[in-house]
Amino acid sequence: MTSVIERLTARLRRAFRVRRISFDGFTLVGYRHGVPKSMTHALLAGDYENPERHAIKGVARPGDRVVDIGACMGVVSLTAARIVGAEAVVAFEPNPAAAIVAAENFALNNLPVKIEHAAVGVAAGWATLTVGSSSWLGAAIGGGHATTIEVPVCAIGDVIAQYRPTILVLDAEGMEVDILPACPMGGLRAVVAEFHLSSLGPDSVEGLRRHLRAEGFQRDAQLSEAGDLVCTEAWTREVRTT
Structure with a gap:
């Protein structure tokens, strides 16, 4: 639970529009033109991507390789990199503005995660990305009333073949329904x-869960968080090595 001092500190940083924010041991880009205020407010409140960070802290261990699809500002990628090393993490982010901030966050923390300025889908090509004006967390491929841009798409099969991850982080704003069944x-x-x-x-969503079970994964209830609109879930299995 956030303490009174932490809440007051967050309010002061918000009032003075700080350029850098300390968050979970990282130094991150704070207030600046082009970064949605809601994103910065979430960092100051200390609850940015809490379920995802909690899950990756629980499943990642040295020796893992992580692919983060939908990295946004790069905080989950940084969390993984702190455990497995920056050289073992690849972040995919199709929103150019968010990808720039992610790259800056990686540099600020001396964790040079590789970032791919692309979406991930079933097949390689191009797609229309809709970016909301108030938050990058709502970016989605498809139609909409916000700003739209054309972005490259990498095929999930190619991504897996190239980077050989042991952990997949998937925050694809609904595209998980296509990506997950096509993922080797x-x-x-x-x-x-x-x-x-x-x-x-x-x-x-239940169909995606059945697919994961059929592939030998089990849902880790302690590392998963249910929600009315979004569920963040951690699924694990033992992989035999030869």
């Missing part, structure tokens, strides 16, 4: 995924 699972021992109930519906 052979080398993965853990999946941390956001399931978007609001856009996919409970039946589609």
Whole structure:
């Protein structure tokens, strides 16, 4: 629980529009033109991407390789890099503005995670990315009333073949319904995924869970968090090495 002192400190930083924010042991980009205020406010409140960070802290260990799809500002990628090393993490972020901030956050913390300025989908190509004006967390591929840009898409099969992750972090704003079934699972021992109930519906999300179970994964209840609109879930399995 956030203490009174922490809440007061967050309010002072918000009032003075600090350029750098200390968050979970990291130094991150703070207030500046082009960065949605809601993102900075979430960092100051100390609750930015809490379920994802909690899950990756629970599943990652030295020797893992992590692919983070939908990295946004790079905080989950940084959390993974602190455990497995920056050289073992690759972040995918299609929103150019968010990707720039992520790269700066990696540099600020001397954790040079590789960042791919691309979305991930079933097949390689191009797609329309809709970026909300108030938050990068709501960016989604498809239609909408916010700003739209054309972004490159990497095929999930190619991503897995190139980077050979043992952990997949998937925050694809509803695209998980396509990406996860198409993902080669052979080398993965853990999946941390956001399931978007609001856009996919409970039946589609349950179908993704059945798919993971069929691949030998089990949901870790202690590392997962249910929600009415979004569920963050950690799925793990033992992978035999030859």
